[in-house]
Amino acid sequence: MAAALTDLIPVVNKLQDIVSTTNLTDLDLPLLTTVGSQSAGKSSVLENIVGKDFLPRGTGIVTRRPLILQLINVKPGDALVTKTTGFETDLGLQPGEKTLEDHLREAHGATPSQDNGFGLEWGEFLHMPGKRYYSFDNIRKEIENETARIAGKNKGISRIPINLKVYSPNVLNLTLVDLPGLTKIPIADQPTDIERQIKNLILEYISKPNCIILAISPANVDLVNSESLKLARQVDPQGKRTIGILSKLDLMDHGTNALDILTGKVYPLKLGFIGVVNRSQQDISTNKPLDESLRSEEEFFQNHPAYKTIASKCGTSYLAKTLNQILMNHIRERLPDIKAKLNTLMGQTEQELATYGDSNIVSKEDRGSIILTLMNKFASSFINSIEGNSSDISTKELCGGARIYYIYNDVLSQSLRSINPVSNLTVQDIRTAVRNSTGPRPSLFVPELAFDMLVKPQIKLLEGPSHRCVELVYEELMKICHNCGSHELSRYPKLQTKLVEVVSELLRERLGPTTKYVESLIEIHRAYINTNHPNFIGAAAAMTLVVEEKKKQQNLLDKPHSLKTQISSTELKKSKSTNGENGHAHRSTESTSTLDEVNKLERSKSSIVTANGSAHGEKDTFLNFFFGKDDKPSKPLKQEQPKPFSYPKESEVLQFNVPGQQNN
Structure with a gap:
């Protein structure tokens, strides 16, 4: 049963690699996420847990990309220790030929039979698979280079994580996430909204229900001013998945201690508080080994008058064991939900894969x-x-x-x-x-x-x-x-x-x-102009239309004269046969109305004559030029003498009834 629990963290680590590679954000995996302000000691805590100095250091924002750190415990006899990496396989090594690791061991005075610990500790990056970093100084340089490659060389941050695996016999299986430290005021070339960017990045990780929050607070600052606990309380108000870590206990004012905080009397957390002592800046400058720093930390808690009673529950060693136990228990509790979520995602992926066609396609013909x-x-x-x-x-x-x-x-x-x-x-x-x-x-x-x-x-x-x-x-x-x-x-x-x-x-x-x-x-x-088309009028039809139009005009011109003659003869007959005053008045009224009609016809006649251009020297139309015109419309029976040909003025232009245009 214990062996089965120990295998949970490596399995989750493999799932984490898949999530990071495929950018699968739907799967919420259990993680330990560090949260704290700048210079709170986050990097020192992680280095103490690993036992190696491998994180970048400096002023301002140093951690500008999330670092997903997977600690994997290996034994001297594990297959991973003697496994040839993919990079070395590409070199075409022959059986019995020494590998790069063998040369490195010999250069440091170690033999394959007597390893002296060399070759059992190395790091691998997910973005450079198969390449092992035996020097942790090179790991630090690669973190700096990869950070600059994505986030730039200024002080900006990026949400794209860096995945680092550390293999060592001195570590416990853990999965930790190192996030940028909280800041308030932008300095140098930092973005003006750096505080908002960092806060949103931290909330993106700690808001997930499967995330365990490591709220790191320096002991030399009042706990009520802790930014990490304030941010953790927003997403975990009951404190069920928050672990409080007090750093820099050796830097507290003389006569003060954090015993009440560590025992949960000031700010209760379900997972409690754990105190640690980090390396000082002088120890870092003098390259004091971490082994000596861990021994100094242990001596500090055992000899301190306030902490010696709880010395067994303080320090980096206790912190690593506690985190390992908490993470395994947390994975075991969340395992059914993770399995159900994985089955759902696998079913959706298989359905999507089915839309691509037959999965057994291998030949070019099938493609x-x-x-x-x-x-x-x-x-x-x-x-x-x-x-x-x-x-x-x-x-x-x-x-x-x-x-x-x-x-x-x-x-x-x-x-x-x-x-x-x-x-x-x-x-x-x-x-x-x-x-x-x-x-x-x-x-x-x-x-x-x-x-x-x-x-x-x-x-x-x-x-x-x-x-x-x-x-x-x-x-x-x-x-x-x-x-x-x-x-x-x-x-x-x-x-x-x-x-x-x-x-x-x-x-x-x-x-x-x-x-x-x-x-x-x-x-x-x-x-070829098709004059036989039914829509084509033709010369005969055009002549017929012209003749009919002239007849209509002539009828209008003749009508007033005939009406006038008829009225005169009618009045003469009625004047002889009719007597009486009333009758005379009646005839006068009729004759007056009839004369009005005649006058109207005469006026229309004059307008027709004017429109035809046959009177008062009006312009000749195109049809009158070819078919003749009447100088005196009032005498239609009189034969007209032909007139000699004369060119019109330059201003004469054809006028047609064109759809959509007004006739001029």
Whole structure:
């Protein structure tokens, strides 16, 4: 049973490596986390537990990244001691050839049979697997370099941890986390919000229910001012998972002691307080061995008049044993919850893995089939987006095939209707083209050659809207391409990026040929003008419309004269056959109303004459030039003499009824 409990911490350490490597934050593992202000002695406590001087020291913030320290107890006969590391295996060592460790042992006067403790203590970093650091000075340098690599060379901090494993026969299995010390005022090149950053980083660790808090407070400072206990109380108000550690007991004022605190009378904690004595700065400067420092600490508690009664429950040795026992018990209590959480995460991971395809895929052919399947799904999604069968249909805007239909049916149609068919075409241009196409002979009808010459440039106006239509459709297809992707394809971001890139390049290549094809369609209509089309009016139909229009105008001109003659004859007859005063008044009223109607018709006649330009020297219209005009509309039966040809003024311009434009 004891052996089974001892194996719990190494198992949790392996899980911790997985969590650190995969950045799996959902799994809350039991940890011992140190919390304290700057210069409270956190680093000294950890070094006393390890028995080696390996942590960086200096002024200001030294610990700027969380250090996850895993202590692993090894015996001289363990396989880890003689195991060849991966780095040495890469060197291609032959059987019987000495390893790097053998050379190091011999250099320090040790032999494989007589180890003298050398080679049993080393450190390994998770970011440099397989490389062993037998010199703890090199471990300190690597911590400094790795801190500077991530957090920079200034005094900023980073939440990315450093994982360090220390193998030694002199340590107990523990997992500790060293966090930056609490500070109040930023100094030198520290960030202005350094206090908030450090506090948030510490709370990120100690807020987890499986974390055991090591609240380190210096004994030479009043306990009510302890920042570590204040912060621990925020997340653990009942003190169930907080261990109080009093450091620097030898620096208290003479005549004072911390016996009441250590016995739990001042600030009760379920896990209690433990007192330790750290090395002084002079001991660190003179490189006093830690073994001697631990012996001096033990002598201090045994000889101190106040602490000798509790000397067995003070010191670094007791602290290490207590932490080991607390951590094992804590792991045993939390093991069912950890196992259930692991099973849940494993089930979710297996389901996610199943979406990648068959897990037994080993050959390149099978990988190719998966890629082909993903490409087919991409193509199906692209087609569904155009046909409107996609499951992700937007309700906010038009997209896919609906957007393309809108471009063709609305945008292009509106652009074509807005084109003025006689843009930059004047009456002078028409007359000049007609005269040039007739040669030396006058022409009764408009020559077909002149019609082609005038119409072809106008057909060219269709190219602008057509090009814009092609560009809009291309942009919509590119948008579909970037938004098109299945859930399985999104799990392969590089494949998805490459697939979108290839399809985009294909669309970009087809943009030019499509534009040229549209231009060729317009050129076809310019090359052959289909006058047999039902929508084409033709010369006969145009003449019929003109004749009907002239008849309507002539009827309006003749109506007032006929009405006037009829009224005169009617009045003459009624004046002879009718007598009486009343009758005379009645006839006068009727004649007056009838004359009013005649006057109105005469006024409309004058307006028609003015509109036709046949009176008062008005301008000649295009149709009057070709089909003649009436100088005196009041005498329609009189034969008009033909007038000689004369060119119009330069200001004369054709006027057509164009949809969307107001007639001038």
